[in-house]
Amino acid sequence: MNAPLALAGPAPRPLEGMIVTQGLRAGYGDGPDILHGIDLAVASGEIVTILGPNGCGKSTLLKTIGGFVVPRAGQVLIDARDTTSVPAHLRVREHHVGFVPQTDNVFATLSVAENILLGARFLVASQRRERLAQIMKAYPSLAAKKDRRASALSGGERQLLSIARALIADPAVLLLDEPSAGLSPLMMDEVFDEIVCIRDRTGMTILMVEQNAAQALAISDRAYVLALGRVAIEQRASELLNNPELAGLYLGAH
Numbered sequence: 001m002n003a004p005l006a007l008a009g010p011a012p013r014p015l016e017g018m019i020v021t022q023g024l025r026a027g028y029g030d031g032p033d034i035l036h037g038i039d040l041a042v043a044s045g046e047i048v049t050i051l052g053p054n055g056c057g058k059s060t061l062l063k064t065i066g067g068f069v070v071p072r073a074g075q076v077l078i079d080a081r082d083t084t085s086v087p088a089h090l091r092v093r094e095h096h097v098g099f100v101p102q103t104d105n106v107f108a109t110l111s112v113a114e115n116i117l118l119g120a121r122f123l124v125a126s127q128r129r130e131r132l133a134q135i136m137k138a139y140p141s142l143a144a145k146k147d148r149r150a151s152a153l154s155g156g157e158r159q160l161l162s163i164a165r166a167l168i169a170d171p172a173v174l175l176l177d178e179p180s181a182g183l184s185p186l187m188m189d190e191v192f193d194e195i196v197c198i199r200d201r202t203g204m205t206i207l208m209v210e211q212n213a214a215q216a217l218a219i220s221d222r223a224y225v226l227a228l229g230r231v232a233i234e235q236r237a238s239e240l241l242n243n244p245e246l247a248g249l250y251l252g253a254h
């Protein structure tokens with residue numbers, strides 16, 4: 001008698017890592033699926049970049065990992081714990097996930113210090129003060145302007161501010177959506193350098209979405225390229241730049 005089909009091949013090996021998504025399907029409202037089953041894994045201390053054309057689902061993927069979009073199917077695991085149905089604020093607090101969104105990432109009418117403290121609302125007052133002091137020490141350019149309104153900051157300083165707001169919660173995992181968007185080449189270098197510093201200083205696991213492929217890949221260990229809500233390429237960052245498929249995906253899909 002033939003063996004049942006389900007037993008014919010080896011079972012797929014579960015992915016391992018600090019951030020894992022398995023078969024992630026997501027969309028908005030009653031609209032179509034934007035993510036069509038994403039399998040991704042980021043090891044502890046890795047920097048991994050997500051690339052892909054506009055509208056292919058990069059931010060949706062990051063928001064689903066951060067808990068801002070509830071998946072229709074599949075799983076999100078943070079440090080081997082299933083967080084699929086954990087709301088975003090509890091992912092920060094209990095699963096140590098920091099999220100820096102693509103847009104609207106600072107409150108212009110609040111001061112620099114107030115913006116940073118928004119990331120630490122769940123801490124007791126003494127911890128909040130201590131963490132704020134640490135952040136101010138790490139970011140002298142923000143410390144110098146701590147009582148100024150965020151509207152008075154440059155684009156690069158705002159980007160640092162929104163990263164600092166995520167860091168005050170002392171995350172183990174940092175999700176960054178286009179940290180270099182809209183920055184001059186010099187500021188872009190500073191933000192990318194800072195991302196490497198954060199990882200080297202803390203061992204944090206960093207998953208970022210980027211459009212500036214060459215610079216993002218230069219500081220990344222690995223990358224995923226999405227096309228139409230699917231993983232089209234997963235590769236070591238150093239090899240991806242020479243992969244002819246990369247240009248094809250940018251020019252072709254969507």
Ligand SMILES: Nc1ncnc2c1ncn2[C@@H]1O[C@H](COP(=O)(O)OP(=O)(O)OP(=O)(O)O)[C@@H](O)[C@H]1O
Pocket residue numbers: 028031034052053054055056057058059060061102
């Ligand atoms: N809040 C939303 N409600 C409905 N549809 C949305 C929403 N946000 C994104 N979409 C749709 O989901 C698709 C993927 O969007 P997403 O923002 O994930 O793309 P992206 O790859 O991050 O693009 P970009 O490079 O332009 O930032 C797009 O078709 C977009 O219109």
Ligand SMILES: [Mg+2]
Pocket residue numbers: 058059060102177209
């Ligand atoms: Mg986006």
